[in-house]
Amino acid sequence: MSTLKSAMRTVDVARRAGYSVQQVRNLERDGVLPPAARSASGYRIYGEIHLRSASAYRALALGTGPVEAKRIVRAAHERPASEVLALLDAAHARLDRERTDLELAKGAAAAISAERVDAVRPSDAMSVSELAAALGVRSSTLRHWDAEGLAVPDRVFPRDTRRYSPAQTRDARIVHQLRGAGYRIDQLRTLMPGLRRGQRTEDIAAALTTRDENINARSRALLDATVALSAVLAAART
Secondary structure, three states: OOOOOOOEOHHHHHHHHOOOHHHHHHHHHOOOOOOOEEOOOOOEEEOHHHHHHHHHHHHHHHHHOHHHHHHHHHHHHHOOHHHHHHHHHHHHHHHHHHHHHHHHHHHHHHHHHOOOOOOOOHHHOEEHHHHHHHHOOOHHHHHHHHHOOOOOOEEEOOOOEEEEOHHHHHHHHHHHHHHHOOOOHHHHHHHHHHHHOOOOHHHHHHHHHHHHHHHHHHHHHHHHHHHHHHHHHHHHOO
16 A cells, blocks of 8 residues: 655645544544554554545545445455446446436426326226336335325225325326435425426426436536545555
8 A cells, every 4th residue: 555755644634635633533433544654652644545535535425425435435445446346337327327217207297297187087096006006116105105195095985995096196106206206205295285286396397406406416526536536546556
């Protein structure tokens, strides 16, 4: 492992990496930074690899979250380069899936909310199992959405059986698409009442735009992290 051409103190790494002194120590404790050398008096002595590791972690944490970021940087110190690259590929693949789901949600939310559901016939209604199969979800998921007031079916007596009318099926389809795009249950509880009345479509559009911006920011962070991580890999193997 290489050392710094000019040694740094904990405070030097903290300032240059944008962390507090305690955060730098925590990163070393968690294996994100390799163990620092010690001076004769017991003070930590950091090198270039420590600064590069801290910078890589900072960018990765923005792109993948802190848990996965720690895993990737630790791997850069301990595992073959091929394994580190595989972890990065997986992070990019997750973002790509999010982009795909988001685009589907944008189209689905616009198209589904505009569907006409008049001239309803009793034969158009669907059971829980039928709708679950159509959406590719579990029946328990539909029951959860029912309990949360997101897609509430009619109840058919005497057995209190759930039956989804076309309008209620549309609600479930919207919820399904937006959940796939990252919407939380509490967000959907706020949006769905207005959406049923033909309102709040602009709120969904705005929220999806925010989601798009978030994905772009994380993708950019991963790009920045790749540069820093490449330096860590090079330094760790010299």
